[in-house]
Amino acid sequence: MNAAFLPEPPQSPAAKAAYEDDLASDGYVNNLTRVWCWRPDVLMSFQNTRAELLSESTLSSREVAVLGAVTAATRGDSYCSLAWGARLAGMSDEETAAGVLRGDEADLSERETALADWSRRVVTDPNATTEADTRRLREAGLSDRPPPRGT
Numbered sequence: 001m002n003a004a005f006l007p008e009p010p011q012s013p014a015a016k017a018a019y020e021d022d023l024a025s026d027g028y029v030n031n032l033t034r035v036w037c038w039r040p041d042v043l044m045s046f047q048n049t050r051a052e053l054l055s056e057s058t059l060s061s062r063e064v065a066v067l068g069a070v071t072a073a074t075r076g077d078s079y080c081s082l083a084w085g086a087r088l089a090g091m092s093d094e095e096t097a098a099g100v101l102r103g104d105e106a107d108l109s110e111r112e113t114a115l116a117d118w119s120r121r122v123v124t125d126p127n128a129t130t131e132a133d134t135r136r137l138r139e140a141g142l143s144d145r146p147p148p149r150g151t
Contacts, residue, residue, distance in 0.1 A: 006034070006038065009037040009038040009040075010038075014037075014043075014044065018040060019033065019037070031079070032079075058143065061091060062092065063111065065088040066088060066108065066119075067116075067119050068083075068088075069100045069101055070100060070103075071119050071123055074120050092107070096108070103120070105117075110140050111141050111142065114137050114140035115140075115142070118133055
């Protein structure tokens with residue numbers, strides 16, 4: 001069922017590949033993929049950019065899921081909250097994911113909690129973030145720069 005406001009995009013090899021990727025990873029075709037497939041070239045560019053940004057990141061997949069879930073929940077985005085919450089539940093458990101979506105980080109590591117708090121602050125009021133916010137991230141083991149290549 002397509003719950004997006006747009007009809008199915010035109011079929012193309014790129015759209016078919018995107019649908020197959022969703023089916024393989026999630027078991028269904030995400031609504032956002034249906035929308036992106038109106039411009040599969042832009043979807044591919046976005047995916048490549050995201051992969052490049054994360055390629056040298058020290059963030060784990062679970063930490064990325066925490067950031068996605070907190071960001072979506074703070075914004076009040078139920079679709080993305082459900083998607084990121086489900087992804088986080090698969091990497092932890094349902095209770096942890098539900099807690100993160102509610103703003104309860106009791107089951108997170110110190111580093112994950114620092115990321116969740118920072119994400120919530122940036123989403124709520126990015127202009128109110130301070131040096132203390134970034135200092136907390138550094139104290140939790142995060143860095144402004146990726147490690148040098150080859151280390």
